[in-house]
Amino acid sequence: MVDRVRPRDLTFLEQESPQTPQHNATIEIFDPGEGPDAFDHAGLVELIRDRIAFVPRYRQRLQGVPGHLANPVWVDDEKFDLGFHVRRSALPRPGTSAQLLELVSRIVSRPLDRSRPLWEIYFVEGLEGGRVALLSKTHQALVDGVHTVDLGQLLLDLQPAARALEPDDWSPRRPPNPAHLLADAVRDNLTDPGELLDTVRTGSRALARTADRRSERARAFLAAATGRRPRTGSVITGPLSQQRRVVTVETRLADYRRVREAHGGTVNDVILATVTGALRSWLMTRAESMGGLRQVRAVVPVSVIDEELEATSLGTQIAAHFVDLPVGEPSPVVRLHQVSYSFQAHKDTGRSVAANRLAGIAGFAPTTFHAIGSRVASVELRRGYQISVTNVPGPQAPLYAAGARMLASYPVPPLTPDHPLAIGVTSYDGGVYYGITADRDWIPDADLLGACLREALDELIDLSSASRQRAPRGRRTARGPKGSAKDT
Known part of the structure; x- marks a missing residue:
């Protein structure tokens, strides 16, 4: 029985082009420790070697079916080389954050090699302060949260001492020969009408994709001939180049809780209000100004808990929620209340899952949630949003990889066609970490958006402090009765 690529996973393979590589990435910063037990590249290789057996898909590659008579299949990579996937890099000491992000930007711009398992991890040495970084890249077709979780979820422990695991004696199974694949495809198409329908749809999408790429090449040729690139779209929507720019911002969870206590809502509401304020300030600095833009559809x-959706290994389902970020509203507090109102309607459905419950799920890791969130955003392209914002509540206790403490975790979400900006947020161990992915050509000032994020949060903090000072003595804040504060 062959392990055929599911139609939904195949969608992410079909959408991929040089301009839209379909992989998620994560930057994790570690304190490697000192002495002979310090976390290094060899230690990372051994850690992955010990735990990769829990995600068999990470040792499998894609194999097509002759004549495209059925979807491709997953087969064991008979030439699997862990050294190819776990790579070593370094910055000139002492490497700055800017140098690290430039390296990350170049790496995430490159599509993964489809002839091998669809993932890579880079061990980056030389950061200032003696720190090291892990940069992981995993294709969206690989991590569905149902059959396969992100490898990063398995590398982290709650304690510095690594878990003892059984030895892995894996050896690859021989891949099926083309004749067997052809016979399986014919049998499946004859016995399963749904399989035949998937095959027809796959062929139709392939033809449409070929036509689109020819059109893209024609536009690129025209741009090269005229010496200018056609600019169609808006400030935050437009065609993508093959290059990315990654920006990270570190903030503190306590600041969001302070704003929540003063004005109500949830930490998620405050984060989205911060994103809204940052987008507003950033848009106002652009030469195009805001052009009458009042809202940004996100x-x-x-x-959620919804039996009609596909269950994930996180114990819940993941659904898309659409919110109009009020970038035209000048008052930070009003922006916060408008965002809160949108999510209150979602909570009133009874389907929502509290952030503290989600972060407490055994084995939960933000990397898997970000991977599923990116899949959801890609599927919902037809709904006409302008930007995706994935906020994941992570554990508020330190995590370790081979004894090395993780200091920070920044998501690097992928870009979807005509969407040159995406934002990911992870809360972890008292911090809230933003990862901004932007098209290098369409949004050359992505670092300014990062600065605007800090300013938008500072503005909310200042207003919250002023609100508390004006509150009558003995008055309770929006937090409610003593001891009833929420963590969401």
């Missing part, structure tokens, strides 16, 4: 993947 898709925000959320965790």
Whole structure:
């Protein structure tokens, strides 16, 4: 029985082009420790070697079916080389954050090699302060949260001492020969009408994709001939180049809780209000100004309980929630209340899952949630949103990889066609970490958006402090009765 690529996973393979590589990435910063037990590249290789057996898909590659008579299949990579996937890099010491992000930007711009398992991890040495970074890249077709979780979820422990695991004696199975694949495809198409329909749809999409790429090449040729690139779209929507720019911002969770206590809502509401304020300030600095833009339509993947959706290994389902970010509103507090109102309607459905419950799920890791969230955003392209914002509540206790403490975790979400900007957020161990992915050509000032994020949060903090000072003595804040504060 062959392990055929599911139609939904195949969609992410079909959408991929040099301009839209379909992989998620994560930057994790570690304190490697000192002495002979310090975390290094060899230690990372051994850690992955010990745990990769829990995600068999990470040792499998794609194999097509002759004549495209059925979807491709997953087969064991008979030439699997862990050294190819776990790579070593370094910055000139002492490497700055800017140098690290430039390296990350170049790496995430490159599509993964489809002839091998669809993932890579880079061990980056030389950061200032003696720190090291892990940069992981995983294709969206690989991690569905149902059959396969992100490898990063398995590398982290709650304690510095690594878990003892059984030895892995894996050896690859021989891949099926073309004749067997052809026979399986014919049998499946004859016995399963749904399989035949998937095959027809796959062929139709392939033809449409070929036509689109020819059109893209024609536009590129025209741009090269005229010496200018056609600019169609808006400030935050437009065609993508093959290059990315990654920006990270570190903030503190306590600041969001302070704003929540003063004005109500949830930490998620405050984060989205911060994103809204940052977009407003950034748009106002652009030469195009805001052009009458009052709202930015955002898709925000959320965790829900819904039996009609595909269950994930996180214990919940992931659905798209659409919210209009009020970038035209000048008052930060009003922006917060408008965002809160949108999510209150979602909570009133009874489907929502509290952030503290989600972060407490055994084995939960933000990397898997970000991967599923990116899949949801990609599927919902037809709904006409302008930006995706994935906020994942992570554990508020330190995590370790081979004894090395993780200091920070920044998501690097992929870009979808005509969407040159995406934002990911992870809360972890008292911090809230933003990862901004932007098209290098369409949005050359992505670092300014990062600065605007800090300013938008500072503005909310200042207003919250002023609100508390004006509150009558003995008055309770929006937090409610003593001891009833929420963590969401």
